[in-house]
Amino acid sequence: DVLLSGNVQADVRITESVTAFAGYGHGARVPDPQESYFALSPMGATGPGTVGLPTLEAVRNDELDLGAKLAAGPLLVKVQAFASWLGDYVTVVDVAQLGAPTLHAKSWVNVDAFMWGGEASARVALPWDLHLSAALAYTQGRNETAGTWLAEMPPLRGSASVRYDVQRFFAEVEAVMADDQWRVDATVQEQRTGGWAIVNLKAGGQLRGAKLFAGVRNVFDRTYTESLSHLRDPFSSGIRVPEPGRVAYVTAQYGF
Numbered sequence: 001d002v003l004l005s006g007n008v009q010a011d012v013r014i015t016e017s018v019t020a021f022a023g024y025g026h027g028a029r030v031p032d033p034q035e036s037y038f039a040l041s042p043m044g045a046t047g048p049g050t051v052g053l054p055t056l057e058a059v060r061n062d063e064l065d066l067g068a069k070l071a072a073g074p075l076l077v078k079v080q081a082f083a084s085w086l087g088d089y090v091t092v093v094d095v096a097q098l099g100a101p102t103l104h105a106k107s108w109v110n111v112d113a114f115m116w117g118g119e120a121s122a123r124v125a126l127p128w129d130l131h132l133s134a135a136l137a138y139t140q141g142r143n144e145t146a147g148t149w150l151a152e153m154p155p156l157r158g159s160a161s162v163r164y165d166v167q168r169f170f171a172e173v174e175a176v177m178a179d180d181q182w183r184v185d186a187t188v189q190e191q192r193t194g195g196w197a198i199v200n201l202k203a204g205g206q207l208r209g210a211k212l213f214a215g216v217r218n219v220f221d222r223t224y225t226e227s228l229s230h231l232r233d234p235f236s237s238g239i240r241v242p243e244p245g246r247v248a249y250v251t252a253q254y255g256f
Contacts, residue, residue, distance in 0.1 A: 001030050001058055003028035003029070003030070003058055004026070004028070005025070005026055005027040005028055006025065006026060007023060007024065007025030007026070008023065008024055008025075009021055009022070009023035009024075009065075010022050010023070014068075017070055017071055017072040018068065018069070018070050019068065019069050020066075020067065020068040020069075021065075021066070021067050021068075022064075022065070022066050022067075023064070023065040023066075024062075024063070024064055024065075025061075025062075025063050025065070026060070026061065026062050026063075027060075027061045027063075028058050028059060028060050028061065029058060029059050030058050031053075031056040031057075031058070031059070031090055031108070033052075034052065035052055035053070035056055035090050035108040036052045036053060036054050036056055036108075037052045037054060038050060038051075038052045039051050039052060049097060049103075049105040049106070050105060050106045050107070051095070051105055051106075051107050052107065052108065053107055053108050053109065056088075056090060056108060056109075056110055057088040057110050058088065059086060059087070059088050059089055059090055059110075060086070060087040060088060061084055061085070061086050061087075062084070062085045062086075062087075063082055063083065063084040063085075064082065064083050064084075065080065065081070065082045066080070066081050066082075067079060067080035067081070068080075074124055074125035074126070075122070075123075075124045075125075076122070076123045076124070077120075077121070077122045077123075078120065078121050078122075079118065079119075079120045080118055080119055080120070081116075081117070081118035082115075082116065082117060082118065083114075083115075083116045084114070084115040084116065085114055086112065086113040086114070086115065087112055088110040088111075088112075089110065089111050089112065089113035089143075089150075090108050090109070090110060091108065091109060091111055091113070091143060091150060091151060091185075092106060092107075092108060092151055092152075092185075092188045093106075093107055093108065093109040093187070093188065094106065094107075094187060094188055094189075095107045106188070111143050111144070111145035111146060112143075112144040112145050113141060113142060113143055113144055113145075113150055114141070114142050114144055115139060115140065115141040115142075115150070115153075116139075116140055117137070117138045117139035117140055118137075118138060119135070119136065119137040119138070120135070120136045120137075121133070121134065121135040121136075122134050122135075128164075129164055129165055129166050130162060130163070130164055131162070131163045131164075131165060132160075132161075132162055132163075133159075133160070133161045133163070134158070134159065134160040134161075135158060135159050135160075136156070136157070136158040137154075137156075137157050137158070138155075138156045138157070139153055139154055140153065140183065141153045143185070146187070148185055148186075148187060149183040149184060149185050150185065151184070151185035151188055151190050152190075152228055153181070153183060153227075154178075154181070154227055154228060155178050155179045155180060155181035155183075155193070155195070155227050156178070156179040157176075157177070157178045157179070158176075158177055158178075159174060159175065159176045159177070160174070160175050161173060161174035161175070168205055168206055168207060169203075169204070169205040170203065170204055170205070171201075171202075171203040172201070172202050172203070173199065173200075173201055174199070174200045174201075174202075175197060175198070175199050175200075176197070176198050176199075176200065177195070177196065177197035177198075178195055178196055178197075178226075178227065179195045180192065180193065180194055180195045181193045181227040191240070193225055193226070193227040194224075194225075196222060196224030196225075197222070198217070198218045198219070198220070198222050198224065199218070199219045199220060200215065200216065200217045200218070200219065201215055201216045201219055202214070202215030202216075203215065209254050209255040209256060210252075210253070210254045211251075211252070211253040211254070211255075212250070212251070212252050212253075213250070213251045213252075213253075214248075214249065214250045214251070215248070215249055216246065216247070216248045216249075217244075217246070217247045217248075217249075218243070218244065218245055218246050218247060219246065220246075221245045221246040222245075223242055223245070224242060224243055225240050225241070225242045225243065226243060
């Protein structure tokens with residue numbers, strides 16, 4: 001394979017506090033060994049099995065990016081959007097087993113696809129050594145060949161946090177959340193995932209060469225499942241595996 005890639009970007013200062021950019025890039029990748037050559041026998045008489053496709057073509061990606069940044073005193077805001085046209089995109093597909101055509105096997109196939117999305121973040125410094133941050137990200141993908149949603153696309157996801165930060169000590173409260181994901185590829189039995197929200201706490205400090213960090217993730221012990229949890233073939237079992245419940249951790253470090 002001989003694959004070419006490259007990109008070009010233009011940055012513009014609109015005002016003293018606002019900058020913007022526009023970029024275009026072309027990239028390519030060869031199918032990985034799993035997609036091309038992996039083979040796994042069915043688990044039991046009615047298991048799906050998995051088989052790679054050695055004739056897969058290299059994926060080609062043409063992407064346009066637009067973004068802007070505002071930096072004014074204590075406020076920093078960044079926004080970015082992209083649109084991506086993918087030729088010979090490699091996606092999961094169901095095929096009939098050669099030995100038993102009524103049964104299915106998992107494989108991969110080249111399709112034309114389109115993806116778009118963006119992300120935004122903001123950070124502001126408040127009085128009393130407080131900092132407020134928020135972020136949002138979204139990606140959507142379509143299988144243009146089959147006219148379906150692309151599998152393995154994350155839902156709308158966001159976070160918000162308040163941080164108290166002085167020279168040697170910090171403490172932070174963070175909320176992380178994700179929306180329902182209903183844009184799924186039903187042809188490969190991808191399932192919808194419900195939205196969720198969790199709260200995390202963390203704090204830390206340092207004195208000379210010693211550093212100590214501690215935190216609690218998922219403070220309220222919520223039961224939730226990531227949208228991409230154990231979907232990727234061929235090792236998915238079809239069983240949703242929830243994320244851990246309340247987890248506490250402590251990290252100590254000392255440098256001489």
